[in-house]
Amino acid sequence: GNSVTQMEGPVTLSEEAFLTINCTYTATGYPSLFWYVQYPGEGLQLLLKATKADDKGSNKGFEATYRKETTSFHLEKGSVQVSDSAVYFCALSDFGKLSFGAGTTVTVRA
Amino acid sequence: GAVVSQHPSRVICKSGTSVKIECRSLDFQATTMFWYRQFPKQSLMLMATSNEGSKATYEQGVEKDKFLINHASLTLSTLTVTSAHPEDSSFYICSASIQTSDYEQYFGPGTRLTVT
Numbered sequence: 001g002n003s004v005t006q007m008e009g010p011v012t013l014s015e016e017a018f019l020t021i022n023c024t025y026t027a028t029g030y031p032s033l034f035w036y037v038q039y040p041g042e043g044l045q046l047l048l049k050a051t052k053a054d055d056k057g058s059n060k061g062f063e064a065t066y067r068k069e070t071t072s073f074h075l076e077k078g079s080v081q082v083s084d085s086a087v088y089f090c091a092l093s094d095f096g097k098l099s100f101g102a103g104t105t106v107t108v109r110a
Numbered sequence: 111g112a113v114v115s116q117h118p119s120r121v122i123c124k125s126g127t128s129v130k131i132e133c134r135s136l137d138f139q140a141t142t143m144f145w146y147r148q149f150p151k152q153s154l155m156l157m158a159t160s161n162e163g164s165k166a167t168y169e170q171g172v173e174k175d176k177f178l179i180n181h182a183s184l185t186l187s188t189l190t191v192t193s194a195h196p197e198d199s200s201f202y203i204c205s206a207s208i209q210t211s212d213y214e215q216y217f218g219p220g221t222r223l224t225v226t
Contacts, residue, residue, distance in 0.1 A: 036217075043116075043203060043219035044154075089153065096142060096207055098215060100153045 002027045006090045006101030013080055013108050021075040021104045023064075023090035031092040033057075033066050033073040038087040038103075047075075047088070080108045113137055114206050116218035123194055123225055131189045131221045133204030139184035140206035144215060145177070148201040160187055194225040 007022040025033065035047040035057070048057030053068035062077045073090060085108045090101040113136040123129050133143060142161050146154040158179050160166035166179035176198075178190040187206075191198055201222055205215040 032214075034214075044205075044217040046214065046216075049214070093215075096215075097156070097159065098144070098154075098205075102153045103151075105151075 002031065002092055002094050002099045004090050004092055004099050004101040006088075007104055008102070010105040010107060013106065015082055015108055015110055016079045017108075019075070019077045019080045019084070019106065021088055021090070021106070023073045023075065023101060025071050025073065025090075025092050027071075027092055027094060029094060031094045033064070034091045034093065034098070035062070035064055035073070035075050036089040036091060036100075038089065040086070044089065080106075082108045082110050084108050112208075112216040114140075114204065114216045114218040116204055116221050118221060119219060120222045121224070123223070125195055125225055126193055128190055128192045129194055129223060131191075131202055131204075131223075133187045133189070133206070133218050135185045135206040135216070138206075138208060138216075140187075140208065141184070142207040143181055143187040144205045144207070145179060145187075145189050146203045146205070148203060148220070150201075154203060157189075191223065194223070196225045199223055199225045 003026045032051045034049045036044040037047045048059040050057040050066035056065045064075045087103045087105050089103045091098045115134045117132045145157045148154050157172045158166040158168045160181040162184050168174045181187040203220040205217045207215045
């Protein structure tokens with residue numbers, strides 16, 4: 001079956017630090033890959049996505065590249081801000097059904 | 111665009127009563143809606159998938175008689191937690207999907223249910 005494994009948190013960083021959250025997946029087909037973000041007290045928001053191998057998704061300074069050879073979709077941001085404090089979920093979609101990773105809580109200190 | 115609302119945002123009910131949660135796609139027609147449950151500091155667990163006008167498909171381990179899902183129109187799905195118990199207390203999240211090539215889902219803000 002499909003599954004997503006992402007780096008466990010929590011992660012605490014200082015402002016302007018580099019952020020990486022690892023995500024690997026197992027899938028029988030060729031899924032689309034997503035990163036969702038959940039800010040405190042809010043619902044999930046799509047952060048970025050990639051629908052095929054070697055695609056790079058990017059938004060708000062975050063990037064992730066769909067790597068089929070390593071079955072990975074690691075999230076990166078070069079310089080985080082306090083406002084990036086949130087829970088980040090990696091997910092894959094197999095014909096519309098999402099499988100989520102466990103989530104990584106990121107806290108950015110000023 | 112692609113806004114999904116949920117109502118209520120928070121609800122407290124007594125054990126044994128039923129609670130209905132609404133999920134609406136505000137500016138698009140959703141071919142499919144999903145219901146998730148999120149436990150504190152954990153990931154989302156898919157409960158069921160519903161398509162307009164047909165019965166919901168429940169995930170393994172989810173009691174369909176306890177969690178009643180109705181998808182009456184392309185913009186509205188409801189989840190009714192019947193005979194609620196304290197262990198049903200959780201954060202319930204819906205999402206709606208347009209059947210495009212990548213099946214992107216748009217999430218509602220969630221409903222915090224507390225059963226006393």
